[in-house]
Amino acid sequence: MKATVLTTLLLLTLFLVMTIASDLVSPSTSSPLSVDSSNNNNKRNDDDVIEAAMRDSSPDEYGEEEEEDSDLSEFYVKFTVESMTGDKDGLIEEFVVKVIPSWAPRSAERFYDLVTRKFYDNTRFFWHLNSDDDMQGHRTHFGLKKGKAQKKWDKRSIPSEPLGIMSNLRTTLAFYFNPQQKERTKEGWRFRHTHIFINREDAGSQIDHLFVPFAYVYQGMKVVDELGIGWAHEYNNKVRLHTLKKKGMEYIEEKFPKCTTLIKAEVIEEEELLEGVEIEEMPVFDKFGKEEYDEL
16 A cells, blocks of 8 residues: 555656656746847847938938939029119019929029029129130129028038039020139038029030039020120129128129119919010030030
8 A cells, every 4th residue: 555655656756847847948938038038039129220220311420411313393483684774774674594403403403492482582693704704705693692691502502413414505504613712521522502604605615514504594595695784894803702792782782783683583384484585495415515525
């Protein structure tokens, strides 16, 4: 009898030992080992999230957002101008430019922003250069304003764009900069802001390595040609850009009162184009001009 009881106790003890050993070898999902594994997975997931966030972060170390090329469609801008001298004194005229973003997307985007924010309203055309006044050909300049309004945009220069898509031919517009006073930034040369010129004759081979056209005069080139009547030769090479940026309209009205006024520049729809005004042909960057550019 005693032998039977001892045998039973030994079997029960052996069963308990085997059960405990099995639990140690194969822990349940609620065991501490399982919790540690989950923590490791969570750590890996957190690292992935941080790495992705760093990869997707657009601001650079200076807090500036990366520039992106515009997906802007072609659009029209109407200029309303008033002559301030001679037989045309007080005469209000209009011309229209067509912006082609594929020529220079960043320039087109900046121009759109400036126009829609009414930056060019109530400013002046201040240079109307001729071949004998400027070796780079006939050009009409505008696009500087007074004090804080100008400084705001001077801090947001336009990054460089590819050259050679369009040439500086008659009717084209491009943002201007002084090649002798380039602004150095960590991204390279960024020096175009608000100042624009209109080419009144072909000047591609002379300036295509510097200036990037983004639009052309679509209607009213005759108006542009005559913007300088009564003041161009008298004022050329006398306007000081530094003073103009600082004092704006006050400087022009005091020292150069005959300069044509740009009353308003506004984006318009195609159905709002000028009635009865001839449409200019789009300038073509021909093979000969392209070869000249490639040799620069």
